[in-house]
Amino acid sequence: MKLSIEKVVYSGAGLARRENATGAETVFVPFTLPGEVVEAEMGGSRGGITEATLTQILTASPNRIEARCIHFGVCGGCQYQHAAYEAQLELKRGILKETLKRAGLHDLPEIETCSAQPWEYRNRIRLRVDRVDSRLRAGYVRRNSGEFLPIEMCPIAAPVLWRAAQALLECLDAFPQWATAIREVEFFATGNERKLQITLIVAAQPAKNFEALCAAVQEKTPELAGAGVQILQGSTGTRKAQRTKTGAEWGAEGLSYKVDEESYWVGRGNFFQVNRSLxxxxxxxxxxxRGGRLAWDLYAGVGLFSRVLARNFDEVVAVEAQKGSLEANLRGPGKRAAAATTADFLRQAALERDRPELIVMDPPRAGVGAEVCSLLARVKAPELVYISCDPVTLGRDLRMMVDSGYKVNQLHLVDMFPQTFHQETVAVLGR
Structure with a gap:
C-alpha cells in the first residue's frame, strides 16, 4: 500500500490517511517522517486506526539519516534514530503544541527548546538477563512485544553502564547459582561516570558468594561503588507489577551525584533524572x-530542586510520600522534608491557609490530576513551575489550572530523552 506521511504523532509513528470501503482510515507507520511517500504492509485495525509495517521508502525526507544502533527498529527503546537531531526536536515541539491545543489551551507562549548531547546521555539502564544458545545475554524487549531481545550495544547509555553489563555477564560464568537466579539488572552511574551502582533482580537469592561476585565485577569495572539484590515476590503479572524485597548488599548504599554546585545523595533504587547532560x-x-519567604517542592524525590531553592528562599518544604534519600539532602536551617502524598499535604495546607510564593512540582507520568489541581486553586500560589514527562497529562492538568485562574507564561521543551518519542516539558504559570 502506497502512503503519504502527513505528520508524526506522540508514539513516534508517522500518520497517513487512506480511503476504504467504510470511509477514511488513519494509518500509523513507525519509522517514517513527515513528507515521505512509503510502501507499507497493512496490519490489524481497531477503531478506524491501522498500524502498518514500513516496507519501502519511495520518497525520503531530507531529515532522514542512518540509525546509529544496529538494534534500531527491532528494540523497543528508540523511535527516532532515523531522524536528524534537529528534526527530532522540531517533531517534539510540534507534538507538544498540538497536544496542548487539543486540550483546549490557546494563546500559549512560544516553546523554547533546551537540548544537549543526543547520544550516551543516560545515567541509568535496566536490562533483562537470559540465556540464548546456552550463553548468558543482556538486553531489552522487542518492539510491540514482551519478548527478550539480546543486544550488543546501547548508544544512548553512558559507556560505563554497558561496560559494567559486559563485565557482570563475564563474571556470572564463575557463579552459576547467581547466573541461574538473575532475571534483570539495573545500572546507575554518576554524571562523570566515576561511580557506579548495580542492582540485581533475582528470582531467589543464592545463599552465598554475593561479595565475591561483586569483587570480581569491581576488578573489571573499578567504578563500581556498591551493589544490592532485589528478590522478586510471586510470579504473576508484568515485571513492573511484581513486588520485590531487599536482599544482600555490598559496598556503598548509594552515590553522591553532583549537579552544578550541589551534590545529592541518591540511594540505590531512588529516582533521579536520567539525562546526565541536561x-x-x-x-x-x-x-x-526565584526567591522569597516560602517555596514548596512537590513530588520532591531526592530534593533535586529543593536544595537549589533553599539558596534564595527563607524556607523550603519538600514533599515526598517515600522520603528515601530526601532527608539526607535537606539538612540545615530552612529546609524541611514532609513525608506525605501531595494531595494530603495540600489538603492540610489549604485548611491552614498557608501560601508559598512558589510551588515546583515534578509528578510521575500520570500527572497531578483533578484533586491536586483543585487544591492548588485553593492555595493560590502566585507562581507554579510544572515539570512534566507526558504532554497528554500535562495538557489535561494545565487546562484545569488555567480554568482556575492561572496563565501559562513560559513553555520549555527539555529534550531529556533523545532518539525516543518521550519528552520533558517545563511550564511556568502565574496568576
Missing amino acids: VTQLVRLATEG
Whole structure:
C-alpha cells in the first residue's frame, strides 16, 4: 500500500490517511517522517486506526539519516534514530503544541527548546538477563512485544553502564547459582561516570558468594561503588507489577551525584533524572531568578530542586510520600522534608491557609490530576513551575489550572530523552 506521511504523532509513528470501503482510515507507520511517500504492509485495525509495517521508502525526507544502533527498529527503546537531531526536536515541539491545543489551551507562549548531547546521555539502564544458545545475554524487549531481545550495544547509555553489563555477564560464568537466579539488572552511574551502582533482580537469592561476585565485577569495572539484590515476590503479572524485597548488599548504599554546585545523595533504587547532560539546565529552568519567604517542592524525590531553592528562599518544604534519600539532602536551617502524598499535604495546607510564593512540582507520568489541581486553586500560589514527562497529562492538568485562574507564561521543551518519542516539558504559570 502506497502512503503519504502527513505528520508524526506522540508514539513516534508517522500518520497517513487512506480511503476504504467504510470511509477514511488513519494509518500509523513507525519509522517514517513527515513528507515521505512509503510502501507499507497493512496490519490489524481497531477503531478506524491501522498500524502498518514500513516496507519501502519511495520518497525520503531530507531529515532522514542512518540509525546509529544496529538494534534500531527491532528494540523497543528508540523511535527516532532515523531522524536528524534537529528534526527530532522540531517533531517534539510540534507534538507538544498540538497536544496542548487539543486540550483546549490557546494563546500559549512560544516553546523554547533546551537540548544537549543526543547520544550516551543516560545515567541509568535496566536490562533483562537470559540465556540464548546456552550463553548468558543482556538486553531489552522487542518492539510491540514482551519478548527478550539480546543486544550488543546501547548508544544512548553512558559507556560505563554497558561496560559494567559486559563485565557482570563475564563474571556470572564463575557463579552459576547467581547466573541461574538473575532475571534483570539495573545500572546507575554518576554524571562523570566515576561511580557506579548495580542492582540485581533475582528470582531467589543464592545463599552465598554475593561479595565475591561483586569483587570480581569491581576488578573489571573499578567504578563500581556498591551493589544490592532485589528478590522478586510471586510470579504473576508484568515485571513492573511484581513486588520485590531487599536482599544482600555490598559496598556503598548509594552515590553522591553532583549537579552544578550541589551534590545529592541518591540511594540505590531512588529516582533521579536520567539525562546526565541536561539535569543542570532542568534545575536552572525551575529555580533560577526565584526567591522569597516560602517555596514548596512537590513530588520532591531526592530534593533535586529543593536544595537549589533553599539558596534564595527563607524556607523550603519538600514533599515526598517515600522520603528515601530526601532527608539526607535537606539538612540545615530552612529546609524541611514532609513525608506525605501531595494531595494530603495540600489538603492540610489549604485548611491552614498557608501560601508559598512558589510551588515546583515534578509528578510521575500520570500527572497531578483533578484533586491536586483543585487544591492548588485553593492555595493560590502566585507562581507554579510544572515539570512534566507526558504532554497528554500535562495538557489535561494545565487546562484545569488555567480554568482556575492561572496563565501559562513560559513553555520549555527539555529534550531529556533523545532518539525516543518521550519528552520533558517545563511550564511556568502565574496568576
